[in-house]
Amino acid sequence: MLHRDDVSAILIDGPSGSGKSTFADSLVAARGARPTALVRLDDIYPGWSGLDAAIETVQTGILGPWRRGERGGWRRWDWARNEPGEWADVAPGLLVVEGCGAFGDDVTRSRVLFHVWVSAPDAVRKTRALERDAGGFDEHWTMWDEQWRAYVDRADPERRADIVVDTDAPAAETHTIRGDAGSTVGS
Template identity: 55%
Template sequence: MELAAAAARPATVLIDGPSGSGKSTFADRLVAGWSDATSSPALVRLDSIYPGWSGLDAASAAVATDLLVPRAAGLDGGWRRWDWTHDAPAEWHEVAASQPLIVEGCGTLSTTSASVIAIRVWIEASDAVRKPRALDRDAGAFDAHWDEWEAQWRRYVEREHPSTRADVRVRSD
């Protein structure tokens, strides 16, 4: 019975990997190519949830607790946007349990998140490719924070081993 109920739930896709590896591009292409015309997926980007440049762990925990765990139980979930301009929490976004979901961002494949029924994707690129890609993408806004972000990313990887949880691995060099 539990397996049948899980199979009836809409797809959830989790996309993780280091900054500049191509997660956003992959997610955009996945949304564009979604073949279920009856229900397009919600796309949640952790960039919209991180509470500031030191917020990787907080956003990873929030998306698991508030969005993914409720959906795994067949309930609606949600997430709170972080207002980067005002450095404060902003509006709540609800995602119906009946809607397919794609979540992308650094910290998506935490222990809790990866335990929900989902397709888990790991995207990677060499450091030589991803740093210039990330800094170019953000037009200077990320430059002063790269080292801080990279340090917390490496702590997350050491603690959570997210790549080992992936069902699909993509190299984007």
């Protein structure tokens, strides 16, 4: 997918703790020295209640300008201060956007966008997310999950995926990837 001429942006969506960041890091590393902008929604969410605001920022501040061949950008969220931080921008070119809500509410299909849905069972995801954030996510899990489920109910993002990556298996094992035709391959 990173070497197809008709793909210019890869959106990686899925619930918290499913493995989106790890998958995105692997994709960018596979590009080697070729320039690839990586945008993480964790840098965009304006606090724990900011899923919908981040979705809007990605659609209008990043993907909108990117589609026009222009530089896009956003204000990073300073999690330590719980306030907007420095400005970040992204130049036109190959773009990887990863995070909860990356597909957004825009259901239009574009050959230049490739949608990857990363999934894992709820119990696995929750354990991963809470361990990863070393207690910082614990008190916010329920509120975040409610926003997440509202987004899924509204936008049905998994249905829009070009491929689905199941990360239930330990990282050392092969993950399951389902493509458009429903075929399953190892990664």
